[in-house]
Amino acid sequence: MAIRKIVMYPADILEQHCQEVKKFDRKLAKVLDDMYDTMIKYDGVGLAAPQIGLDLKIAIVDIDDESGTIEMMNPRILETAGEQTGPEGCLSFPGLYGEVTRPFYVKIEALDRLGRKFTLEAEDFLARAILHEIDHLDGILFTTKVIRYLTEQELEG
Template sequence: MSLRQIRVFPDPILRKKCRTVRRVDDKVRGLAQDMLETMDAAGGVGLAANQVGALQRVVTLHLPGEESGIILVNPEIRDTQGEREVIEGCLSLPGYEGMVKRSMIVKARWLDENGSKIKVTAENLFAQALEHEVDHLNGILYVDHLHEHEKLAAAGTHIAEGQPHMHDLEVELHVEHNNDDSKPSESEVEVVHSTIKFSDLYSQSSVDQMQYDLRLAGYVSDSVKTLESETDLT
């Protein structure tokens, strides 16, 4: 067993749909054991395979109070009942939590690490965790379920009205006001602070290489490093 790197948004693998596992073999069991160790080391309740870079429908869960975690291969949610609002977090969005709606009761099935069929009727945190992790396998993050812009905040805090938070990303734009090819003076460069929503962000490969689509914010980006104003900046 070994610890694996947990992928953090906006790593594009988090938006990819995981493939069905054809056979529960030693390779799948090895992945699942690594996931259990990684999840426990990070203090998580659940982990999906794409969160550690593997596009397979494998989930691990370790509910509070339980002696050990469990492995779920090809988990499916068959039915849900009721609805409640819950606070939710994610190892791929560290340090933040949001208010989302989840089912009160979830009926699910999966294969265990031996390939045996398991069926459960889950409630409370178990039901919530099942929905959260199956979402991951389908490329869905819990922030996609936010009904209101303000319902995501730094863990344990309340967001003041008008303050940027994780649903916004703060960006700093350097806008040149000269039209020739000469190097602009300091007075010809305006620094503009703005915020971009998740819907205006995309990533090509990793957090370090992520780019921003600024067109909806009123800017055009010809490259990662050059940003030019398209509209009035005031």
């Protein structure tokens, strides 16, 4: 397992649609393990493959709750409901935070590291984190959804 370099905006890969994962092998498992280590090292709650320079539909989320680490290959949003507005940041935009409105609830379908299909329902902050990472896989950055940018003081308050 290794810490990968985080790709910073304005790198082109951050605004591209990623390719679907087709091979579920040891190489993929290593990428997932590296992504987890990288996310933890940089104190993130999610990380998408383009953020480490890979053009693949891979994302992980871990908001440090009972859900544990969620690994998603080729995720698809099946359903959303409700609305929430809250602060977001991104490892590819260090020190930048903004208020973003997203659905309160999301239901997704994805593949795990072995290529098995699963569905997952999430609400509140977990839904926000999952939707943020799925956006990355479609080349959508949180900065395109910011209602208002936040200062460090507003985040801490």
